Amino acid sequence: MTIRNPLRDHGQRYRPRIACLKKLQRHTVGEDIITWLVDRFQMDTQEARSFGSMLVALGYIYPLQDHKRLVIKPDASLYRFQTPYFWPTQQWPVEDTDYAIYLAKRNIRKKGILELHEQEHYNRLHKWMNHKWDFIVMQAKEQYRAAKERKKPDRVVFDCQERAYWVVHRPPPGTVSAMDYGLDRLIDPNADEAKTPDFYARIMIFTQQSIMRPRVKSSVSIGALVKYCATYNSHDPFLSKCLPSNPWLTDDVTYWTLNMPYVEIPTKMRVERWTFSFAELLSDPRGRNDFRLFLKKEFSGENLAFWEGCEDLKWGEAATMREKAEHIYKTFLARGAPRWINIDGKTMEITVKGLKHPHRYVLDAAQTHIYMLMKKDSYGRYQKSPVFKETVKKAICPEEHHFTDAQLEQNSKKRRPSLSPIILRQMEQEQRAKMAANVDITQVMSKLSKQGKEAPPPPCPPPKK
C-alpha cells in the first residue's frame, strides 16, 4: 500500500520538455522517475534504478518505446502509469478467457498482426476453449466497438495499457518475467493452524525429538566455527583478494583457467587448501591425483582405489549398481583378490553379508574404515613426502591484475562462453580411462611386491664357472 501512495503523488509531477508535448498524453520520463525515487526514499541511483525496473517488471509503470523490455532506462525514454484496474497488487487471477478475448480483438483490428508466440497461444486457446469461442469473438467485437466510442488519443492509451498488461502476464519470449514465483504452496505458513489432535500429536513428536537430540557446548561449536573462518579467511574470494583477479568483476578468466580441475601446475592457494583437511585433498581432483601418485610410490594405491569405487557405487547409476558391487568385491575384498585391502574382521563380515543383497550403501562401513586409515596414516606421510614437496615448489602464485577502465571495457567485450559441460564430462571420462589403464601396472607391481614379501628370498644362483 505504501508504495502505491507515493506513485499517486508522483503522478502529478512531470516536466513537459517540449511545448507540443502538452497536447499529447501525459508521460513521465525515465530520468524523472529515478530522480524522484532517489529523493523520496533516500537511496542511491543504482538502487533506484533496480527498484524502478522492478516497478516496470511488475506492471505498475509501462514503457512506451520498446514495450517488450521491462526495464527502466535512466534517459529520456517515456513511461506511463498503469491504471489500477491492471495492477497486480490484489493478485486477481489472470484468466485465459481474457487473453483469448484480447488476442481476438487484435486479430479483428488487423489480421496478421499477432506475433509468433501470440499466434501459438491463440491456436492453443482456440483448441481448449472451443466451446466458448462464439462468446469470445462476440465479446472481442463488442469491446472493440466500445473502445471506438472514445477519441483517438484515449483509444491509443487504452491499447497501450492493455498491451502492457499482457506483456507482463504473458511475456513474449526474451522478456524477463516478474510473475514467475515457482510453485504454489499447499499450506500457507503464516495462516493459523487448526488445533486438531493431529496437530498436537505433531507438536509432541517435535518436542520429544528436540529433547533427545545430542547437544554440544556452545563454546565447542563456536570454537569450530571460529577455526573454520580463520583458516578459510584468506581463501574466500569475497573476504580477501582473488588472485589474479575475480573473473566476475574483471571479465578476465585467468583465475578459472589456472584452477581447472585437472591442471598440471596448481596454484599455491590451492595446494595450501590441501593441507587443511583430508576431505579437501580428496575433493579436489588435482589433489586426489597427487595423493594417488604418492600412494603409487608407496604401493598402497588400493586404498584410494577402493574408496573411489565405493564413491562411484554410492553416487552412480542404479542400473549398473549390482555389477559394480560385484566388481569391487572381486577386486578388493575377496580372499586372494588382486588389490586386497586391509580391513578388520568385523567390518569384513558385515560387508560380505550385505553384498548378498547389494544396495548403494552396502560398502559404507568398509569405506569409512579405509577413509580413516588413509586419513590417520597416509595423509600425514603424504604431507611430508617428496611428491608433495615437489608440488608445493612448482605451485605458482599469479600476479594480481591491475586493469584500467579501458581494459575492463575491452575485457567485457571479449567475453566468451566457457567450456560446455559436455566437453568437461568427456575430459573427465578420458581421465578415468587413462587411470584405468594405469591401474594394471600398479596391480602387477603390488602383486609382485606381496609375493616378494611372502615367499622366502630366492637362493642366489651359484656362480657358474
Place this chain on the structure above:
Amino acid sequence: MPLVNNKVGDDCTVGPEKALVDGKAQVDSLIKVVACHRHLASCVGGCTDSLQLRDELRRTREKALTLAGSICHHLTSHLRNKSLPEGQRKEMELLWVAFSSSLELLHVDLCKVFNISDIFSLANTVALVQTGLQGGGSEVAARALSLPDLNLAPNPTLPAGLESQERSTMEQEISHMDHMIEDMEMKVNVMRWMVEPHGPHGPQGAEALSSSDSASLAMFSVDEEQPGPPPPCQRSRISVLLLLVAVVLVAATLSVCIIFFT
C-alpha cells in the same frame, strides 16, 4: 435493441423460434453491456475517475443485472422444458454458455470495481493515478445504455454518505450475482465442453472490422513508439505553412496593385 420482457412460464404462448431469437438478442445485448462496463471499469482509480464515471458505472451495472436476471429466467425455463427439440436445445445451450461466460466476466469486473473504489476514494482526487487519459467515458456509457447521449448533471459536491451507500449497494449486487450463478448451476445441467460453436471461427478469427481505422490506429501507435521528433508538432507545422501561404498571397496582391496603379 429494446428489452423484451419475458415473464416466467411464458413459453406456452411464445413459440420456441421466437424464444430463441429473443434469447439471442438479449444475450447479445448483455455481451455489449458487459464489454462497455469493462471499458468503464478500467478507468476507475485513474485520472478520469469522477462522480460522473461512477454514476455511469452504476447505471451500466444496473442495466447489466436486469438483463442478466431476465435472461436467466428465460433460458432456465426453456432449458428445463423437456419437450424442446434437439436443434433448439443445442442453440439454447450455446446461448447458455455465452450467458454464463458473460456473467463470469461481469462478476469479476464488479469485484474489481468494488475493490478499487474502496482504495481510490473520490474524496481525495490528488491521489488518482495519472494514466494519461483525458476524455470521459460518456459515449461508452451511452452505448451500453443504448441511449443516443447521456444527459447528466453531475453532483458537484460529494455527499458524505453516498460512497458508503454505493458500497453497500455494490456488495448486495455482487452477492445477488453469486446467488444467481449458484442457482443457474443447480437448476440447469449444461455440459459446457460438449457445446459446439457456430461457423468457421478457426484460428483465423473473425473478419477485420474496419481496416482504415485500424491502419490509422496502427500508424498512431507506431508513432508512439518513436516520439523522437514529436509528430504532434505537425499541427504547428501546418499553421506555419498556412501563414507562409497567406503571406505569399498578400505579397502577390500587393505587387499586382502596385503594377495596376503605376
